[in-house]
Amino acid sequence: MAMHIGQAPGFSQMLSDGARYYSGLDETVVRSIEAVRELTRIVSTSYGPKGLNKMVVTHLGKMFITNDAATIIKELENEHPAVKLIIMASEMQEREIGDGTNFVLVFAGALLDQAEELLRMGISVPEITDGYELALGKALEFLDEVVCGTVTNVHDREQVQRAIKASITSKQNGTDEFLSKLITDACIALLPEKGKTFSVDNVRVIKIMGSGILASHVMNGMVFKRDIEGDVKKAADAKIAVYSCAVDINQTETKGTVLIKSAEELLQYSNREEDLLEKQIKAIAESGVKVVVSGGKMGDLALHFINKYKLLAVRLMSKFDIRRVANTVGAIVLSTLVPPTADVQGHCDLVYLDEIGDTSVVVFKQEKKEGAISTIVLRGATENSMDDVERAIDDGVNNFKAITKDNRLLPGAGATEVELSRLLTQYADVSVLSRDRPEWL
8 A cells, every 4th residue: 555645744735736836036936937938028029110920829720820819819828827917917008098018017027037136136126116107107207298198189181190100010010001091080080079078998999801891991880790571672861670589470488289270270379470470560661661680580480571661680699789779769678569669769860781892791880970889890801810800909099098088199109108218217216325425415
C-alpha cells in the first residue's frame, strides 16, 4: 500500500492539492510584471497607424486578421491573475470610451517595467504606488495646458470629421478620409438641432459582400438582409404595425378536443378559422396600415390574405431587430394580432425591397433630416476586411460620443504623452530640490 505523505505544516497545508504558493519579491511581484510584459509585447506591435496585423485563430478554428487589441485579448486564454487585472482594465476602457484599449495595455506594461527597476533599488511598493497616484493627479492638471483645440459645433461636419479622423487612421490608414466622412454623416444625422443627446447603439452597420470599401454609403433608417414575404415590394408614406407574435391562425393555449360528426361540420370549422384570420388582417388594413412587421412566422393562409389586401409583409428573426425597427418608425411592438390604433402605429417614408450586389435587402428609409437610427451599408471583398473596418467604425462612433460630452481636443501621435512626461519631470525635479533644501536657505 502506498504511503501518504502529508504537506509541510503552515499556510501551504491549507491549500487544495495542486495549488501553488509564492512569497517574496522575486516570486510574486516580479513574476506578475513578467507576465504582463509578455502580454504587452504581443499587442504593442499592433499600436498606431503603422501597427502590424495579427492573425488570430480561435479554438473553434475561426481565423481573423486584425490589429484591434480588444479583439486580440478577447480570444486569449489567460490564467494569470495579474494579466487578468490588466485585461479587465482594458475591457473597462472599451465599455466606457470605446477606444484606446491598446494604449491601456501598453501604458500599464511600461509603468510596471519602471516599477520593477524601482523595486530592485529597494523602494517599497506603497511608495511606488503613492508616486504614481501623485503623478496621475498632476497629469490631469497639466492636461488643461496641452489642449490644442475644441469642436465648437458638433453639427459642423468639417470640425467633427477632423476630430474623429485620428481614431480611424490608427486602424484604416488610407481609407480614413472616406470612413471618417461616412461616420460623421451617420452620427450628425442622429443629433437633434438643440441638445447633444447621442447613443452609440443608434448607428448600425450592415456588411454586404462585394465591390469595395469605397462603395459603402450611409442611409437614414434601417437595412436588413432579408426578403419580402408577400407580393407587395414597395410602400411609400406607409403606416407600420410591428408585432412580436406570429401572423397566422391562433393556436389554443390548452389542449382541447373538437367532436366533428359530419363532413359539413369539418368544412364549417375550417372556414371559421379562415374567416377569423381574414377579419384580423382586414381590420389591420382598414386601420390604414400598409406594412406589417412580424417577429414570428407568417403562415401561407396569412400571406394569402396579406397579398389580397395589398400589405407589405416583413419577417425579422431577431427580437433586437424588432425593437430597432419600432424605434426607427416610432411604433409600439404589439404582442397579439390585433388592429393597431393610431398611437401605436409607426410611420416610414419609404419601405422597399432592394438588391445590393447579389444580396436582397429590405430598406426602411426616412427622408427627414433627423432620424432615430442611421445605417452604414459596408461593402468589401472579404468578411475579415469588413470586420476590421467595422471595428474602426465603432471606434469613430465612440469618439463622436466623447466629443458630445467634452469638446476639447489633444495633440495625437504621442505628442500629448511626451509633453506630459516633460512637465512631470520638471515638476519632479522642482519638488525634489525644494524638499532637500534646508529651511534656513
